[in-house]
Amino acid sequence: MLNWLRSPASETQVTHGQRLWLYVFSVLILILLVIPTFIVIPMSFSDSQYLEFPPETWSLRWYRHYFGSEEWMQATRTSFTAAFLTMLVATPIGVLAAYGLHASKLPYVRAAFVLLITPMMVPLVLVAIGAFYAYVKLQILYTMTGLVLAHALLAIPLVVIVTGAALKGYDMNLENAARSLGAPRWKAFATITLPQIRFAVVTSALLSFLTSFDEVVIAMFISGGDNPTLTRNMFNALRDQIDPTIAAISTIMVLVTTFLMVLAQIFGKNKTGG
Secondary structure (H helix, E strand, C coil): CHHHHHCECCCCCCECCCCHHHHHHHHHHHHHHHHHHHHHHHHHCECCCCCCCCCCCECCHHHHHHHHCHHHHHHHHHHHHHHHHHHHHHHHHHHHHHHHHHHCCCCCHHHHHHHHCHHHHCCHHHHHHHHHHHHHHHCCCCCHHHHHHHHHHHHHHHHHHHHHHHHHCCCHHHHHHHHHCCCCHHHHHHHHHHHHCHHHHHHHHHHHHHHHHHCCHHHHHHCECCECCHHHHHHHHHHHCCCCHHHHHHHHHHHHHHHHHHHHHHHHHHHHHC
């Protein structure tokens, strides 16, 4: 233990012992972030009519209620469909935007980047209000099209940031060499550049999916009718009544999110580690 504390923590002379405070602080933050999850999961297995922790009686009652409810199943289908379509829309647009910003030699590229990530800087409620009034005019309120467009607006900045970071570590001379041998730019990008940044692209796609799947503020304004999202119904159920089904759904959402992130890490490790 003493040898580990005295060993360098990085290429500098800073040791693990000197960084011990940072490790402790990080663990405390991690515990604070994880504790709510450890509370919600046991609550989902309660047989009580109300949210109860710790459960006095263990049961799958609320999971059966969730899977047996057509209302919840419809909302689940809407959320998965919207998330999948958002991923298909946001990922190629964001990747191409990041590539264009990286390869461009034009002035004001930085300003274009800031403009692309503006949806991340504006409060979601303002984006939701703007989308609501725009969709009323366009007559796409409460439609899957409107929901996907709004969620893609939130997901594209993430794709641009993640892909842009990957491109900064990529040597563009490899693509330029292919172009000098006669390959069109699109083919050079598809065959040379894209395989090199594939992990960032896959990560961006999963983040786009999760951005849509977990989003609730915008969904409260523009989803409904035949296309209510799962998070919207959860919020309404929590507001109108304390329904323990929410705990079961939250547990399932945590498992889905964790699975996707682990899948991204495994994919990246297999592709980059050889």
